[in-house]
Amino acid sequence: MKPSNLLIAIAAGAASALLFVGLVVQSGSAVTLALAAPIPIFIASLGWGSVAGFLAAVVSAGLVAAISGLVSGGVLLFAAMSLPAAIAGHLAGLARPVAEDGPAERGPGPVGERPQLMWFPVERILFAIAAMAALACIGLGWYFGYDVAALKPEIVDTLRESGNAGQIDDAEFEAIATLLLSLIPLVQPAVLTLVLGLGLYLAAWLTRISDRLPRPKDDLPTALHLPPAALFVFAAGLAASFVSGPVEQIALVACGAFGMAFTLVGLGQLHARTRGRSNRGLLLFVSYAAIMILSFPLFVFTCLGIYDTIKRMRPASPA
Incomplete structure (x- = not known):
């Protein structure tokens, strides 16, 4: 590993730690900064390699x-943000030649260009x-001992202290x-899935500006899909949620x-389907404003993303 890459990795780790540490020491104003903690890890991985x-x-x-x-606190950051960011950055940097069993196809340009x-x-x-994100939440819940029965009295006491106890009864x-x-x-x-997804997008944008991102720019509205396995996991989760x-x-x-x-897939479909329209x-603006104000429209885009996955699972009709 080059010394410059080592310094970049240490600097990125320090930046991520400083963004996140305020949340660990229970500073309420640090929540927004903590959500940006994966971005330096993404940048280090995308621009300077997986290591x-x-x-x-x-x-x-x-x-x-x-x-x-x-x-x-270190376990929380590592499991929830740092390690997933490093893995996602590694996956984003994976590539193979288009033709594996023969001479690699080459793009336009002089001979000697990479395939x-x-x-x-x-x-x-x-x-x-x-x-x-799911595995991190499950693992951290086990590590910190997530227990509904134990947490409920604490939340009730907090609500009593913050609310108007004279107008709201215990029930x-x-x-x-x-x-x-x-x-x-x-x-x-x-939220963790959203934070990691947006963090990867922003980090790729920043790394591309510095001309250090080897991966070409993806057309996200048309490339953002989910494999069929995601639908089966989601359906199994819905079915198992009725078990106590x-x-x-x-x-x-x-x-x-x-x-x-x-x-996120549904929102990508929104961007793809509104291309070329004068009122795009x-x-x-109306779609995102409705999401921010009402939150319920998120369910519409969730259904749109599920529909997109089901539609892609259908066999292509013969020409």
Whole structure:
């Protein structure tokens, strides 16, 4: 490994740790910065190689543990963001010659140019991100001892202190706490999938500006799909969510992660289908504004992403 790549990896790991450490020490204003923690890892992996990305992931976790004095903080960053970012960055850099069994096809240009390469498909990268988000949430839930019965009284006490206890009775606090706890296994992996997906996109954009990204630019609206396996995982999660106990929690985690992945595919379809329309800007603005204000339209794009996956599973009709 070149010394310059080593320095880049250490710097990326330190940047990621500094972005995330505020969340570990319970600084409420640091949540937004913590969501950007995977981006330096992505940049190191995309621009300076997979080894730099994995080294940056280890450095970031070690620094968080050292700064905060909490090993659990380093574990949280490593499992939830640093390692998935390093793996996704590695996958984005994988490529092979188009022709494997014969002379490699070459693109236009003088002889001696590198052969045309087939890069790791975007749909498989998105699948990997959703799977890693789900596994990270399940693993961290086990590591930190996620227990609904133990957490419910703490949430009720917090709601009492923050709310107007004179107007809301204990039964309503209990109902709100139950609702929040039921949403955590669904929302947490969905947010993590979104954070990792957007982080990879932003890191690729920044790395391409510096002319260090070897991968050509993907046309995301047309390339953003999911393989059929994602549909089977999502369907199995929905079916298992009706079973009570830990199985339900794990199933909801899978539904949250892959549900967000399908939502991203649906949004990609929106961008692809509105191309060439004179009112495209207005349609995109209204769609994203509705998502930000109401949240419910996300379900529409989730269904659109699922439909896209089912449609691609059908055999092509003969010409």
